[in-house]
Amino acid sequence: MSAVANYIHRDSFVHRLSPLTKLFWSFLLMTLSCFFRDPLVLAGLFLSIALVALAAGILKEMLPVFKGLLVIAGLFILFQIFFITDGTTLFTLIPGTSIGRVTDVGLIGCLAMGARMIVIAASFPVLMGTTQIKDLVVVLVEKLKIPYPYAFMFVTSLRFVPTFMQEMDQIIQAQSSRAHRLDNKNFVRRFLSVCPLAIPLMVTSVKRAERMAISMETRGFGVGPRTNLHVKEFRTVDAAVCVCLLVAGIAFVALHVKGVLV
């Protein structure tokens, strides 16, 4: 979880761009990916994401994430491919029968779906890796007019991930000391063995949430419009990048309409 949303500090051109620009890029990619059915074009879009990660100097950190996405896409393809039976059969899993039939239409269609999934998902970790959370929140609240409490919830929940993990460790240790076992062979038992861990975690979390709310109230939370200490400005270079991206996007769509890119 943390690898997906962690900010990786570098001094790159991409890092210096406004969060708004990067959000626009991410959104543009997601939109474009819906237009195309050719797996090669979609793979090209994914490659462009990887190139951006390279330009930002975070490609190495992104590789495990991309690998994970490939695995998920692969599983998806595997589950879907045998159900699409249009077109010419390329091969069957069990030769001589019709079980496990893989057709050309099916193969291309599933590869496209898988590639589309990857493109949609892959820009998010790159966005989070090059944008500090606090800057993202400011943009969400000020430019996109999302109510502050929602943006705040998102940011604060991330800050609590290490705290929750520590609490969970302590709970596991406390319950193990009472001979509680977490490694039952029986699936049902193993599921139930989470109860003595989940309930204390929930209880302590709820109590902590209440105390946090009180602390926040005493510091004026939620009364009205806020100011922000750090505001990442939308500069000329950001506008230039956005214009370029928009032009490229329109060009892609035009090529698609013309039938050049499928």
Place this chain on the structure above:
Amino acid sequence: MHSAVISVENLSFTYPGASQKALDSLSFKIAEGEFVGVTGPTGAGKSSLILCLNGIIPHFQQGTFHGAVLINGCDTFHTSCAELARQVGSVFQDPEAQIVAPAVEEEIAFGLENLAIPPKEIDERIGEALEWIGIANLRHRSTTELSGGQKQRVAIAAAIALKPKILLLDEPTSELDPIGTMEVFEVLKMLNREHGLTIVVVEQKVNILVEYVSRLLIMKEGGGACDATPRQVIAQPALLTSVGLKPPPVGELAYRLKLKGLYPGELPLTVGDAYLGLAESLSIKGRA
């Protein structure tokens, strides 16, 4: 003439569904610049008192509220928590439940941003608050890496950044070790002496309270059992034992010796004081 910055008048409060009152007809005044300690057994109402002083009761916590709490003349019943935040800063027991931001600078900025202070002023105030507390070197650190004592000092800095004249603390050192405890109390002493902040601190650790505060409020079952200086409280050990608290050892020793005429002068609040008193009494005996 010192005016009363906090005025509690016949304050009573009962939590919803509770059979007993959490606060029962409590009345006292605190003047500007005082350093007051509040102590008492569990259930005495100390935390509830703090929540009444910063407006959480009645605005955030429901219940039956009688009497009045005036902060700088404003009735907390008719003043919002946010407005009170500019006059009263609050620090609580659990460092993890106060820190909302991943970085120290953002944490201190939080309250200032909420009150829509202009960014340039926020920047200055953060620097000032950190300087006052003596933790300017922590400005760019991540809050998760800090020790308990450091976290509490960040919480204090975050509270005073709003420039309140009054600082309330509810058992701030409960989860800390002796070093952390001392760090927090030294900061409070400095804020009181050098910056004139009025401080109200709830603590169980009577030994450290008597060393630092100028006035001690002992609570019991929602009401005030005693309101005196630390020396006066030590001179009546039954006061503390009657509420289930332990008198500081050197104070108790000096009290018992005094009954036998073996301890001169005022009862000691610290080991240092006790040494001087005992040295004098023993050399007096030597010459006799």
Place this chain on the structure above:
Amino acid sequence: MIKVANLHYKYQSGLEVLHGLSFRIGKGEFVALIGQNGAGKTTLLKQFNALLKPTAGSVGIAGLDTAKSSTGELSRKVGFLFQNPDHQIFMPTVAKEIGFGPKNLHLSKGEIEARVAEAAQAVGLTRYLGHNPLLLSKGQRQRVAFASVLSMQPEILVLDEPTTGQDYQEGIEIMEMVKKLNEQGHTIVFVTHDMELVATYARRVIVLSRGRVLLDDSCRNVFYHPEILKQTNLFPPQIARLAQAFAGEGLFKRPLTVDEMYEEILALASRPEGAKNVCCS
């Protein structure tokens, strides 16, 4: 009972926290483990029931090697009372909560009921057996946690900061229960920051500093070793500090409590020629 031999412990990150500790704790001892934050006290405590295992050296608990035993196995011998009772309470009734440990040991229903009743009585919670533990006060929840540990009937009790976060009365109640158990033959090891507590209850004190044993001696000997204690940023109890201030005159016999010092001062004052070697004017 507890045999620690050249114990080393390293975090996964490679940082070594315990550097070659060796000591033994016999049956029925009452030991306090003190040291500043980061000295390794909690890390050491967790070695006793195999929550953590040595990276070098060994820990033996009542004859069992912790490296080869699981925490579950050791839970019959070592009862661990954690600082925060809310980290373990999850059952709808106090009785079920106390019975959770014995149930994990696969004891018979009758045996579990008997142990629950006994443990509840030891901590004074018999009339709360049917209550929901989450709705009890903090002090009561701590006693529920304590009873849950006792119901496993361990010979060794390990307590991590048993009085932190509680008021004086609640803390004393827990320590008195522990003292009673010690009188019945249990071995006690506890970690605390409260030196007054150590002076009142512990007979032996082990001082840990930066992962090494700095001092391992009787309570009295440890608190009258100011030069060594200074290295650890620990303050001896007030009475010991006061008496130590008169060390040059050799006036006191190392008292730890108010009563002891009071008696000594009375004795000094009633000497016919007064104390000759008293501090000069």
